Amino acid sequence: MLGGNLSEKIRVRELTKIFGQNPKKAIPLLKDGLSKKEMLDKTGLTVGVNRCSFDVEDGELFVIMGLSGSGKSTLIRLINRMIEPTYGDIFIDNENISELDEVGLRKARREKMSMVFQNFALFPHYTILENAAYGLSIKNGKNKNVNKKAKEALKLVGLEGYENQYPDQLSGGMQQRVGLARALATDTDILIMDEAFSALDPLIRKEMQDELVYLQSEMKKTVLFITHDLNEALKIGDKIAVMKDGSILQIDSPEQLLSNPKNDFIREFVQDVDRTKVLTASNIMIRPDTININRHGPKAALSKMLRSGNSSIFVVNNKRELLGYVLAEDASNAYANGQKSLDCIIKKDMMTIDMDYPLEDIVADIQDAKIPISVIDGKVLKGIIIKGTVLAALSKDEVGNDE
Structure with a gap:
């Protein structure tokens, strides 16, 4: 086990995913600097994530953003091992998640990480309370304490009084709040959110962004948030990692990303952003x-x-x-x-x-x-x-x- 800064909740080192037969043979080629396209042309293998390394501080809202096909969703699934890495390490609280067996991984997922997806993934025949309590009941079994925590989580996201309704009785934004409440109810330190607000209309999406920033400031969760929307990333992120072709090109605060882009791709990406319109009091x-x-x-x-x-x-x-x-x-x-x-x-x-x-x-x-x-x-x-x-x-x- 490697040592690390006590304030670091997540450390990712050289994390890599290559799709295809015998992917490990491509690792030396990546280390030699082959691009995603060159790798495909030379070996027929597809690089999903290319030697990504970064740290996420305890209580930080860390955004991973990029266009479609950049590797951001693959990266997030490697961190909780929904997809198995080809190479590299993931440390959570200094524990190497990439070395855990099936039992240890299941325990780590239950105790350390909760996920909120783009599709709300609610059970239509469960009440809102039952949906919010689902993850916690899987973790601890059904009991009075589970419902109590679920009610507290629903209150946090502004759904107090809706406990006995069903998902089809709620708007899309309210359904996403139920998904967020379910993740909060499990009381894990880390929230992983994959394009969680992308399916919402603009006004509701803005409300959910505000809600997330507020909840994170109150509860001090560590949040990994995936998005393809630069304005969303700039609004909510403490730090932003920009990806392209499976690689992380820059990790910085919103202000630094706008003021000091490290290459032409990022410079073009942010060039049309008016800082005075994007930055807010919270920034x-x-x-x-x-x-x-x-x-x-x-x-x-x-x-x-x-x-x-x-x-x-x-x-x-x-x-x-x-x-x-x-x-x-x-x-x-x-x-x-x-x-x-x-x-x-x-x-x-x-x-x-x-x-x-x-x-x-x-x-x-x-x-x-x-x-x-x-x-x-x-x-x-x-x-x-x-x-x-x-x-x-x-x-x-x-x-x-x-x-």
Whole structure:
């Protein structure tokens, strides 16, 4: 077993799949640099995945994208060994999945990985609750706890109250939510999603993308997401791996992919993307400094602002719901006057925006903002936007255009 960084949930090394007779004979040719087409012409073998290596951090939403035939779906099926690798290793939590026997592999799949497919794969004669509980009941047997977890998962995806309905009574978007709930109910650390939203109409697809980003931020699952849609990848991905002809050409954050494409293929792929239209608040927000109104007073607020060098700090409650902000001057005066509570000095005139608020609108709004713009999901504070992050996003775009 190889050692690895403790924050790495998945490590893939030299993962390769070659289709045809006696595929292992092609491995040296791949190492010599033969392309997919050259391999087919020379040996009659088809390269599905070509020596792919990458790491996925714990809690990361990692997107694998490419056009049809790029190898992205084959790659994902190699990771959970729905397809057997020709060569290479897959480590999950430092365990080499590629070396497991059938019993060990079945255990790893049950305990570590859940899949959500493009077709919702719901049982038409099962209720929504029974569908959501199916994976968990296979894992643990049918019991009250299974239904409890399934109900919790349905609530998470916004389907509370639909437990006794059947799939044909739900819209396509709601059916996909059931598929997502079924994966969440199994309580595995890793979600594998293969073109999960491709069959949905644009409005419902956008809702599901927002839902996934929200759930991932709340539950800290590690998500492997397959898509052919660049805009989808840019919207949801923490990191994006771009594939072509079975090979990974670049792995980067959405911003880096747009600003620093590593070759002509990726440059052409992203050239028509307007950064200000693609990037949203969720892409450029930073972690906020906050204080809890139930636990902190003016002294704690002032101390935290002094340590961070900020002149203001946001105030939240136990649910991380945004209540307002406090200025350093007001906190200092309140502390000097012996006040113990923040109630009298909280200001509420801050600007709040949603996670998917577009960068093009933020550019205009930030000019007049005297304190950071707060990014919220419902009432929950998710991040803040300062002028520096907006300028950085725009400057990357300008550099790319000048080049």
